[in-house]
Amino acid sequence: MSPLIIVLLAFLILTLIGAPLFVSVGLATVLAIFLIDIPYTLMAQTGYTSLTPFPLLTIPLFVLAGRLMEVGGMANRMIAIATRLVGAYRGSMGIVTVFACMLFAALSGSGPATTAAIGSVTVPAMKREGYDVPFAAGIAASAGALGSLIPPSNLLIIYGLVSETSIPRLFLAGVIPGILVTLLLVAVTFIISVRRGYGGTEARFTWRPFLNAMWDGKWAIGAPVLILGGIYGxxxxxxxxxxxxxxxxxxxxxxxxxxLTIKKVIDSLRFTALLTGILILLTPTLAFGQLTAFYDVPATIETAITSITSSPFLVLLLIGIFYIFIGTFMESIAQVILFTSVFLPLVTSLGVDPVLFGIFTVITCEIGFLTPPLGANLTVAARVSGVTMEKISVAVLPFIGAYIVGMIILILFPDLTLFLPNWFYGLSR
Incomplete structure (x- = not known):
């Protein structure tokens, strides 16, 4: 039997019996090293090099900043701004949740963190307005996934490091797709809410309350302006x-x-440590990625796919289907690290921009946040809503459809993704 097949079987068996992902990947990598007689120092060397890139520090810092902003009052003020903006229409509180997640995503960089910050406030509010609780939790989970697309995004940072793509370019490229997906989520929320008669109990939109909320929340709105303005300035x-x-x-x-109190600061540090502990995946997944290159896996996959079609649209569609499937049981960070090195050479050979492929990858990972059995956002939404993950999994299906539509639109019209980075860096030359 081929060593590659043995390694893949070992990985699948370890995953199916419930071993943690870093254990499954790590043991499969060690087995591969043993079978092809590579020095075991590969793991130690990869472990060192995987944790030395300076931009990697960005991830825990943005997670900590997002958590501090949540418990320090910024999240509530963003929700107040979104509430005054939307007004009292059918589905207004659901739409508020989507817009508030979009705003908070520009602070946290994390899908689960955005779901927890906004959902813990808006899900009880939707429940009081008569929303079906699984649907309310589904809105929070789906909109929370925007935290991985709208800059600053932890997944875009990981993709940039793995693919050696400019992180500021990736951040700019995420803006228009983030707005597009937000509008699609708003449309789904509004349509379902109108059909079921949810919402519409608050005061209609007027300028004075909105401007008052904007003034009260000016420090919260100032955060993304400072962060992104400082980067691109x-x-x-x-x-x-x-x-x-x-x-x-x-x-x-x-x-x-x-x-903000000392106790809240300590809790935020603990939350950051727990959430960024997933970075333990970096060492085994990067080592595993190097071994796939040794086995010529990228070249084999490129040959197999191009023998079916050479259309960039169809190739991206096939990769998207694979990513969505694999995202049901694999952490998004591991997914980005493992498969970027496999598929990026293929898509670039077909003329796909690495920046576009990065946004495409993150959108498919967002769908993974919403699909069981892993579904990180589903787990968080279940915790804040008190309903089972199974019920929320059904409620998010229309929103998954919105993400898929958004993904297809971005494949068909790549300029939507590339316009801002090309325009900005064209001006800066």
């Missing part, structure tokens, strides 16, 4: 921007809104 790098975001969150929470 050339003031600081994405990593430095993440550190500035932490300082900004501490300053606003402690001295402006005065809702």
């Amino acid at each position: 050339g003031i600081f790098t994405p990593t430095e921007a993440a550190a500035v975001a932490v300082f900004y969150a501490l300053f606003v929470g402690l001295f402006v809104y005065r809702e």
Whole structure:
């Protein structure tokens, strides 16, 4: 039997029996090293090099900043702004949830963190307005996934490191797709809410309450302006921007809104440690990725797919189907690290821009956030809503459809993704 087949079988068996993903990948990698007689120092060397890139520090810093902004009062003020903006129409609180997640996504960079921050406030509010609770939780889970697309995004940072693509370009490229997917989620929320008669109990939109909410939340709105403006103004790098975001969150929470306490800061540090512990996957997955190159897996897959079709649209569609399937049981970070090195050479050979492929990859990972049995956002939404993950899994199906439609639109019209980075960096030359 081929060593590659033995390694893949070992990985599948370990995964199916419930071993943690880093254990499954790590043991499969060690088995592969043994079978092809490569020095075991490969794991140690990969472990060192995987954790040394300076931009990697961006991930825990943005997670910490997002958590501090949540418990420090910024999340509530963003929800107030979104509430005053939407007004009292059918599905208004659901639409508020989507817009609030979009705003908070520009602070946290994490899908599960966005779901927890906004859903913990808006799901009980939707329940009081008569929404079906699984549907309310499904809105929060689906909109929370925007945290991985709208900059700053942890997954885009990982993709940029693995593919050696400019992280600022990826951040800019995520803006228009993020807005597009937001509008699709709003449309689904509105249509279902109208059919079921949800919402429409608050005061209609007027300018004065909206402007008052904007003024009260000016420090919250100032956070993404400071972070992204600083990056694209050339003031600081994405990593430095993440550190500035932490300082900004501490300053606003402690001295402006005065809702941040030492206990909340310690809890935020604990939350960050737990959420970023997934980075333990970096060492085994990067080593496994190197072994796939040794076995010529990328070349084999390229030959197999191009023998079926050479159309970039169809190739991306096939990869998207694979990514959505694999995302049901694999962590998104591991998915990005493992398969970027496999599929990126193929799509670039067909003329697909690496920046476009990065946004495409993240959108498919967002769908993975919403599909059981793993479904990180589903787990968080189940916790904040008190309903089972199975019920939420059914409720998110229309929203998964919205993500798929968004993915297809971006494949068909790549300029939607590439316009902003090409325009901005064209001006800066």
